Structures are given as C-alpha cells and as structure tokens.
Amino acid sequence: MRALIRSVLAGFICCVASCALAGDWKEMKGEHFIVYYAPSTPDVLKSDAQIDPENFASQVLFEAERYYQRIAGNIGYARNSEFWTWDKRARIYLYSDRDSYLKSGDHPAWSEGVADYQKRSVMSFYGSSGFIDSILPHEIAHLVFRDFVGLSERIPVWLDEGVAQWAEEKKQRHIMGLVRMMYLKDSLLTLDDMMKLDIRTIVHKNNVYIRPTITRQGDKGVLFLTGDALVNSYYLQAASLVYYMIDKFGALEFSNFCRAIRDGKSVEEAVKSVYYTHIRDLSEFEERWRQYIEESS
Numbered sequence: 001m002r003a004l005i006r007s008v009l010a011g012f013i014c015c016v017a018s019c020a021l022a023g024d025w026k027e028m029k030g031e032h033f034i035v036y037y038a039p040s041t042p043d044v045l046k047s048d049a050q051i052d053p054e055n056f057a058s059q060v061l062f063e064a065e066r067y068y069q070r071i072a073g074n075i076g077y078a079r080n081s082e083f084w085t086w087d088k089r090a091r092i093y094l095y096s097d098r099d100s101y102l103k104s105g106d107h108p109a110w111s112e113g114v115a116d117y118q119k120r121s122v123m124s125f126y127g128s129s130g131f132i133d134s135i136l137p138h139e140i141a142h143l144v145f146r147d148f149v150g151l152s153e154r155i156p157v158w159l160d161e162g163v164a165q166w167a168e169e170k171k172q173r174h175i176m177g178l179v180r181m182m183y184l185k186d187s188l189l190t191l192d193d194m195m196k197l198d199i200r201t202i203v204h205k206n207n208v209y210i211r212p213t214i215t216r217q218g219d220k221g222v223l224f225l226t227g228d229a230l231v232n233s234y235y236l237q238a239a240s241l242v243y244y245m246i247d248k249f250g251a252l253e254f255s256n257f258c259r260a261i262r263d264g265k266s267v268e269e270a271v272k273s274v275y276y277t278h279i280r281d282l283s284e285f286e287e288r289w290r291q292y293i294e295e296s297s
C-alpha cells in the first residue's frame with residue numbers, strides 16, 4: 001500500500017522536472033530510449049547485485065522498450081511508426097543515489113522518480129523503490145499518452161493518471177480489489193466530480209473534504225474524506241475507469257477513443273463516438289463502470 005501511495009503521489013509531479021547532468025555519465029541506446037546512468041553507486045548500495053550500474057541500466061532499457069511497445073500499441077501508435085526513434089528517442093536518467101537525484105531538480109523529497117513531458121525524459125536513481133515495475137511504466141505511459149493526445153488542459157487528470165496506472169501491470173488486481181471495496185462501502189467518488197475536480201489542488205492531506213457520492217441503491221450521498229483519502233480514491237478510480245474501457249471493449253476501441261481526444265473531442269463526445277453501441281452519455285458510462293466493478297472479483 002505504501003508503494004501504491006508513493007506511485008499515486010508521483011502523479012503530481014509528472015511534468016515539473018528538469019534535468020541537468022554533471023560529471024561522467026554512461027549511455028546505453030535502444031530503439032526508442034537512451035539510458036544515461038551514473039557510473040558508480042554509493043558504497044551502501046554496492047552489496048546489492050541488482051544495483052550494479054551496467055546491469056541495472058540494461059535491465060531498465062530492456063523493460064522500457066517492452067513497456068513502450070505495449071503502451072504505444074494500446075494508445076494508438078502504429079507498430080511501424082517512426083515515433084520515438086533515432087533523435088526522437090526518450091531519455092532515462094539514473095542518478096547514483098537519492099541525494100544526487102533530488103539535487104538535479106525541484107523534485108519533492110518523497111518522490112521516487114519524475115517525468116518531463118516537454119523534454120521526453122524520466123529521472124530516477126539507483127535503489128529507488130519499485131522503479132522498474134512501477135515508476136518506469138507509469139512515467140513512460142504519461143509521456144506516450146501526452147505525446148499522442150497533446151498537452152491540452154481540457155484532458156482530465158483522471159484519464160492521464162488512469163492510463164499511467166494501467167501501465168503498471170502488476171498493480172491491476174490489487175487496485176481493482178480496492179475499488180471494489182470502495183464500491184461495496186458506498187464510498188466511490190462520482191464520475192461528474194472526477195471530471196470537475198482538479199486533484200492537484202488537494203495539497204493538505206489532513207483537511208476534510210466533502211464530496212458527493214451515489215450509493216449502490218442509486219441514492220445521492222456525501223463523503224467526508226481527508227485530503228489523503230480523497231487523492232487515493234481519485235487515483236484508484238482513475239485506474240479502474242481505464243481498466244474498464246480497455247478490458248471491456250478492447251485496445252483497438254481504446255486507441256480510437258484516444259484518437260478522438262487527440263482530435264479535439266471532449267471525454268463525453270469521445271465516449272459517445274467510440275462506444276456508442278453500448279454507452280450514450282457520461283451517466284451511462286458511470287453506470288456501466290460501476291456494474292463492471294460489481295462483477296469483478
């Protein structure tokens with residue numbers, strides 16, 4: 001759960017990083033990525049074989065290419081497109097330790113990694129918890145998604161964060177289990193609320209926020225949530241909305257949905273244009289999603 005929360009919080013800083021390299025760096029090139037890595041690790045990490053710089057960088061490159069194929073394919077890039085090749089390759093920077101990483105930019109002290117949309121880069125450090133399984137796919141998904149649909153503010157954060165969390169394959173079952181529990185306790189945020197709420201403004205984790213909800217019987221209700229709980233609920237639900245679309249209707253339809261968003265449609269217009277045989281508007285989208293949660297186990 002701690003790892004999940006950390007990943008959830010990482011979402012806030014996905015576009016704030018900048019990167020300055022100092023000292024000797026090594027590089028390793030793949031088809032879509034270049035990994036720049038610090039040549040040595042601090043003594044404290046040297047006993048950990050997994051953090052041998054060369055091995056770690058090559059593992060990161062291998063997994064990054066694998067994640068890229070899966071994410072780009074599902075979002076809508078053609079397999080043979082030239083996107084992200086040669087001089088357009090994304091860059092991954094691996095610092096020797098947390099301190100050097102933190103000094104490289106304005107990164108929150110708790111963060112385990114960040115992505116920069118404009119510079120198409122991901123930064124982290126040796127020993128970062130869950131980097132390969134969690135942060136790497138999460139941040140690559142943000143970069144690919146934003147490269148495809150653009151940086152427009154009209155795209156809701158839940159969609160961006162939902163796609164990024166969908167890419168973290170190993171968390172899907174766990175997240176769906178938590179969302180189902182929230183559903184059974186009548187504590188889901190409404191989709192309408194998620195569309196309007198700018199979750200980045202929730203910065204006081206102990207403040208209490210009052211949000212609307214809908215019970216399983218269809219009655220309106222209210223939730224009293226701390227800032228922490230609200231952010232958690234929002235991210236978990238964001239992930240489950242994207243799982244629902246991809247799991248229920250398939251990757252091809254999801255890439256059509258992303259293409260409609262890229263071409264300027266709102267989420268509601270894109271849902272209607274792609275899933276029109278099943279869903280006519282956002283309230284029906286929410287109903288079907290809740291049904292999907294109920295049927296999941």
Ligand SMILES: [Zn+2]
Nearest residue numbers: 010011014164
């Ligand atoms: Zn994120």
